[in-house]
Amino acid sequence: MLDQLSSIHSLLPVVAGSLILLLVAIFADLVAKRLLLVAIRAAATRTRSDWDDALVEHKVFSRLAQIIPAIIIYSGVRLLPGLSEANEAVVRNVAGAYMIVVIILTLTAALSAANHVYESRPIARHRPIKGFVQLAQVALYILGAILVIAALIDRSPVILLSGLGAMTAVLLIVFKDTLLSLVASLQLTGQDMIRVGDWLEVPQFGADGDVIDVALYTVTVQNWDKTVTKIPTHRLISDSFKNWRGMSESGGRRIKRSINVDFNSIRFLTDEEVQRFKDFALLKGYIEAKEAELNAYNEALDAPGGSGVNLRRLTNVGTFRAYIYNYLKHHPKIHDRMTLIVRQLQPGTEGLPIEIYCFSNDIDWVAYEGIQADIFDHIGAIAPEFGLRLYQRLAGADLAGLRG
Numbered sequence: 001m002l003d004q005l006s007s008i009h010s011l012l013p014v015v016a017g018s019l020i021l022l023l024v025a026i027f028a029d030l031v032a033k034r035l036l037l038v039a040i041r042a043a044a045t046r047t048r049s050d051w052d053d054a055l056v057e058h059k060v061f062s063r064l065a066q067i068i069p070a071i072i073i074y075s076g077v078r079l080l081p082g083l084s085e086a087n088e089a090v091v092r093n094v095a096g097a098y099m100i101v102v103i104i105l106t107l108t109a110a111l112s113a114a115n116h117v118y119e120s121r122p123i124a125r126h127r128p129i130k131g132f133v134q135l136a137q138v139a140l141y142i143l144g145a146i147l148v149i150a151a152l153i154d155r156s157p158v159i160l161l162s163g164l165g166a167m168t169a170v171l172l173i174v175f176k177d178t179l180l181s182l183v184a185s186l187q188l189t190g191q192d193m194i195r196v197g198d199w200l201e202v203p204q205f206g207a208d209g210d211v212i213d214v215a216l217y218t219v220t221v222q223n224w225d226k227t228v229t230k231i232p233t234h235r236l237i238s239d240s241f242k243n244w245r246g247m248s249e250s251g252g253r254r255i256k257r258s259i260n261v262d263f264n265s266i267r268f269l270t271d272e273e274v275q276r277f278k279d280f281a282l283l284k285g286y287i288e289a290k291e292a293e294l295n296a297y298n299e300a301l302d303a304p305g306g307s308g309v310n311l312r313r314l315t316n317v318g319t320f321r322a323y324i325y326n327y328l329k330h331h332p333k334i335h336d337r338m339t340l341i342v343r344q345l346q347p348g349t350e351g352l353p354i355e356i357y358c359f360s361n362d363i364d365w366v367a368y369e370g371i372q373a374d375i376f377d378h379i380g381a382i383a384p385e386f387g388l389r390l391y392q393r394l395a396g397a398d399l400a401g402l403r404g
Contacts, residue, residue: 054113071099132216135178181217184236188214188236189214197210205231216233251363252360254357257355259383261351282327286319321343331375339358342354
């Protein structure tokens with residue numbers, strides 16, 4: 001039959017053989033995709049392991065199946081009658097290069113599947129490997145490019161690799177960001193500086209929110225307004241940032257806020273007020289201890305003075321400060337094993353600042369704001385009981401009242 005075809009035209013045997021080889025390759029590709037891959041997917045759904053599901057999801061088997069027609073063409077081209085050695089070499093080189101591409105794509109997909117499985121483990125929050133996986137994929141792409149070129153020109157890849165020495169400077173420039181990101185990823189991961197789920201604040205990039213991805217080139221932050229900021233990995237090493245993970249792990253969130261007391265309302269307590277404050281459960285112990293201290297001091301004075309000017313006495317602002325301290329000390333939402341301070345700050349034109357410095361035992365943002373608001377609601381409402389006025393600047397309504 002081949003003799004009959006060659007008698008018609010010398011190229012007909014080559015064309016007929018090529019068509020047959022191509023049809024066989026197409027048929028093998030259809031069998032692999034319609035039967036083999038379907039069977040693999042069905043088997044993966046029946047197993048409890050998550051590895052096979054990840055391999056199917058990242059199309060590892062689908063990519064690997066594409067190598068079958070290339071193998072058929074690579075092996076069958078030598079059987080084509082009348083095909084010259086030069087043309088056969090070209091077809092084999094192209095088929096070989098295609099097989100290398102398929103293998104590289106399969107390996108990179110397998111790495112992505114491995115990272116997917118790893119991220120489902122609890123350890124992934126502390127030690128993410130996505131950056132290293134991406135680096136390995138970049139290395140595979142570079143190696144694949146060298147092998148593809150070597151296969152197409154039918155030369156040893158060693159020859160191409162030997163020429164890379166002269167291109168080192170160029171490669172350093174081309175892959176500068178990759179090298180910087182690699183070093184940064186090693187530092188961030190090795191020193192456990194950033195994890196997925198951390199609350200990160202990077203003012204230089206306007207980032208303030210949760211870390212949702214740590215990759216080779218970028219760290220992705222979802223801000224509280226639901227926008228997304230991508231930060232180059234190496235910038236987190238060269239620039240400063242704030243990680244709120246320590247606050248989350250401590251179980252306490254700091255409350256640091258002050259109120260301003262009007263100086264004109266600060267005075268000594270009267271005896272009637274001292275007796276009244278003894279009825280306050282939060283002040284009884286303080287009043288009794290302070291009275292004993294002041295009486296001992298006053299009795300030791302040689303000259304108390306007729307008007308009592310030299311005597312130490314209780315003040316409304318000091319008692320108010322003691323009340324706030326005891327109120328926070330017994331508050332169920334204030335962390336009892338962390339710093340609790342109620343102190344006076346430097347007085348100024350806006351009165352005497354009294355700062356509350358403590359930690360809530362609930363780090364949830366909404367709950368924290370509610371706790372903080374409830375505390376200062378109470379402080380603002382109880383201040384008049386001590387004869388104190390909280391300072392605020394005159395506003396329009398205040399000025400209107402003065403004019404009236």
